[in-house]
Amino acid sequence: MFAKVKRERRVINVTEIQEARGEPGALETLKGMGVTLKHLINRARGDDPTIYYPEERRPYSGRFRGAHILTTREDGSPKCVACYLCATACPADCIYIEAAESPDPMIEKYPAVFNIDLLRCVYCGYCVDACPEEAIIMSREYDIAAYTREETVYNKEKLMRRPQIAQSGLGYRPIKIDEYRKG
Amino acid sequence: MPKVTINGKEVEVEPGTTIMLAAQKLGINIPHYCWHPDLSIAGNCRMCLVHVEKMPKLVTACSTPVADGMVVTTDSPQVKEGVRGVLELMLVNHPIDCPVCDQAGECGLQDYYMTYGLHDSHVSLEEKVRKRKVIDLGPMVVLDTERCILCSRCIRFQEEVSGARELQFFGRGDHVEIGTFQDRPLTDPYSGNVVDICPVGALTSKDFRFKMRVWFLKSNDSICPGCSTGCNLRVDHRNGIIYRLIPRRNVDVNASWLCDEGRMSFKSLGRGKRLVKTMVRQNGKGLVEVNRKDAYLEVVRNLENISNQRGPNSIAAIASAMATNETLYLFKRFMQEVVGSSLIDFRTDDSYKLVREREDKVLRRLDKHPNSQGALDLGLVSEELGGLAGAIEAAKAGKIRALVMLFIPQMVREESAQVYQAISELLTLVEFSAVLTTHEIEAFAGADVLLPVAAWSEEDGTYTNYDRRVQLLNRAILPPGDARAGWEVFATLARISGKDLGFEHAGDVFARLAAETPGYNGLTHAAVGKLGVKLQQKAIGGS
Numbered sequence: 001m002f003a004k005v006k007r008e009r010r011v012i013n014v015t016e017i018q019e020a021r022g023e024p025g026a027l028e029t030l031k032g033m034g035v036t037l038k039h040l041i042n043r044a045r046g047d048d049p050t051i052y053y054p055e056e057r058r059p060y061s062g063r064f065r066g067a068h069i070l071t072t073r074e075d076g077s078p079k080c081v082a083c084y085l086c087a088t089a090c091p092a093d094c095i096y097i098e099a100a101e102s103p104d105p106m107i108e109k110y111p112a113v114f115n116i117d118l119l120r121c122v123y124c125g126y127c128v129d130a131c132p133e134e135a136i137i138m139s140r141e142y143d144i145a146a147y148t149r150e151e152t153v154y155n156k157e158k159l160m161r162r163p164q165i166a167q168s169g170l171g172y173r174p175i176k177i178d179e180y181r182k183g
Numbered sequence: 184m185p186k187v188t189i190n191g192k193e194v195e196v197e198p199g200t201t202i203m204l205a206a207q208k209l210g211i212n213i214p215h216y217c218w219h220p221d222l223s224i225a226g227n228c229r230m231c232l233v234h235v236e237k238m239p240k241l242v243t244a245c246s247t248p249v250a251d252g253m254v255v256t257t258d259s260p261q262v263k264e265g266v267r268g269v270l271e272l273m274l275v276n277h278p279i280d281c282p283v284c285d286q287a288g289e290c291g292l293q294d295y296y297m298t299y300g301l302h303d304s305h306v307s308l309e310e311k312v313r314k315r316k317v318i319d320l321g322p323m324v325v326l327d328t329e330r331c332i333l334c335s336r337c338i339r340f341q342e343e344v345s346g347a348r349e350l351q352f353f354g355r356g357d358h359v360e361i362g363t364f365q366d367r368p369l370t371d372p373y374s375g376n377v378v379d380i381c382p383v384g385a386l387t388s389k390d391f392r393f394k395m396r397v398w399f400l401k402s403n404d405s406i407c408p409g410c411s412t413g414c415n416l417r418v419d420h421r422n423g424i425i426y427r428l429i430p431r432r433n434v435d436v437n438a439s440w441l442c443d444e445g446r447m448s449f450k451s452l453g454r455g456k457r458l459v460k461t462m463v464r465q466n467g468k469g470l471v472e473v474n475r476k477d478a479y480l481e482v483v484r485n486l487e488n489i490s491n492q493r494g495p496n497s498i499a500a501i502a503s504a505m506a507t508n509e510t511l512y513l514f515k516r517f518m519q520e521v522v523g524s525s526l527i528d529f530r531t532d533d534s535y536k537l538v539r540e541r542e543d544k545v546l547r548r549l550d551k552h553p554n555s556q557g558a559l560d561l562g563l564v565s566e567e568l569g570g571l572a573g574a575i576e577a578a579k580a581g582k583i584r585a586l587v588m589l590f591i592p593q594m595v596r597e598e599s600a601q602v603y604q605a606i607s608e609l610l611t612l613v614e615f616s617a618v619l620t621t622h623e624i625e626a627f628a629g630a631d632v633l634l635p636v637a638a639w640s641e642e643d644g645t646y647t648n649y650d651r652r653v654q655l656l657n658r659a660i661l662p663p664g665d666a667r668a669g670w671e672v673f674a675t676l677a678r679i680s681g682k683d684l685g686f687e688h689a690g691d692v693f694a695r696l697a698a699e700t701p702g703y704n705g706l707t708h709a710a711v712g713k714l715g716v717k718l719q720q721k722a723i724g725g726s
Contacts, residue, residue, distance in 0.1 A: 081283050084399075088396070099394075
């Protein structure tokens, strides 16, 4: 059926179009220079479209899914109880946890090791959705480039405490957390 | 025999059968916590409520015997509402600490909540009765009284099966909890079973605690390598690491139980260093790592030399009752057909004589080798050689010049020092020795070639237990490094010697073994199946 349909060939004649538009004259050149001049003046007036990354950054929404954060209790220990639900939900298999007996008998279980391979991560946010303790949330931090692959595997310490988080702000996280913060 | 109708399906059962069992015969599962097929009926959890026509109230399926003409419904709205109510009551004081609970994923409360519950709790977390958590109950068990639903399975197990009677109920009303007197640790050698039968997370395994979430584990059916009883079990593993062994129900062997030593036997795979490389003795350099093929060639070349010089009967073989029937069978064929020697014996000590002797009244037997009966059936006994002790005498007299030895250390308890001493003595007495083993053991320092073989759980095969029941082991994990299944090593050695025995799979080997060995008449791995096959013919040899 499809084979029988003959498509008519569209032939585009370039010279015809050029003739219809007329030769590019001096006026066209001046128009182009006008655009340049406009931006030059705007720039001089301080209206600059360029962002001076990394000194300057674009603002991102609070739902941005950047590098992860492990939230902490008041005493600085991780909220995480090493239930492995984030590792179970993870489609990229980038979360590695080793559970151990917590010194606090009311907590029982805590992660002795908690690593996220941020190069392997697909930033889907499923870990945040799966977490029953609101222990893993995301930041708005997106520049995780490093010189070695090892540096891009964030360990527990790095996930809990790193100065960049304060600058970039929190990213994708359960709404409850903000409610708690408000009191 | 009474006929009952359950959910519209009719079934005829023995008089006295409970509704629970009759339903299971039809493939209908009735929810339950306290009922266990190998324990007495307690009827205290009330989860198995079913509707029986003409009865005013719902009745418990586990404790109600069937009567002729009985009409039972297990899936009506009334029954579901009843079960939901029972479950809600059970969850009233449950701490809902699933994230830190090892039972999560195989928990009766989770499963039935998803099927029957799905209710919102009427009791907030703050109002719940708090009980004691993380109580150390000896080497196998951790107790959390808060998660307990008081089904009494563990108490009944200790009363009826192991006889230890250490666990008991304490307190009254809301505050009842299970425990031992003054929290004394369990000394029961079968204490690990209370973890398996606990339908919730109250009793959890100390060894498995926090190691892995159960939903990540893969399972393979196997047989315990701990003694000649041959308990059926399941190997739970992930990424080549075994995490735990769980008993598998086989009414004719171990029911639903497993002893603690057997349960922990997989740990002995990591006891000492595994032999992962083939090693060959080179002049002045001692044992050197070589590739597998060179090592095999070295064995074949040396055996040929000695056979040519001294005759084939100057070559002896010592096998192991830790090996599978498949390995032992090909070892025998290799010695008889390729080497041409009849000197093959598996007796390293006298433990095979105890193959049927009980250690206690439950499961354990005194012979700590799982396949002594198989070795006896295969005729791996040579009166001419006379076991390991006889081999030493023969070597001293100069009758034996070369030795092929298969030695796998026993998995439960330590192999006796005398055995190791005898091995190291024998290895120094012979001109050439090839040792197939799983671990780097000091006694093998005098060997000329060391060939690594697969240990338990790393190969397919069969064991024959004390009762002459042939049971199937499935490979769970891969053997490390150069190690190959024992039968594979002998098949390769035979092929290199120019006498291909023509075996590709453990299943092929077993089929041939069964065709040739009296009593195994025509069995195959498929026919052995999950629960094994008891051989009919009278045992050969042994006590």
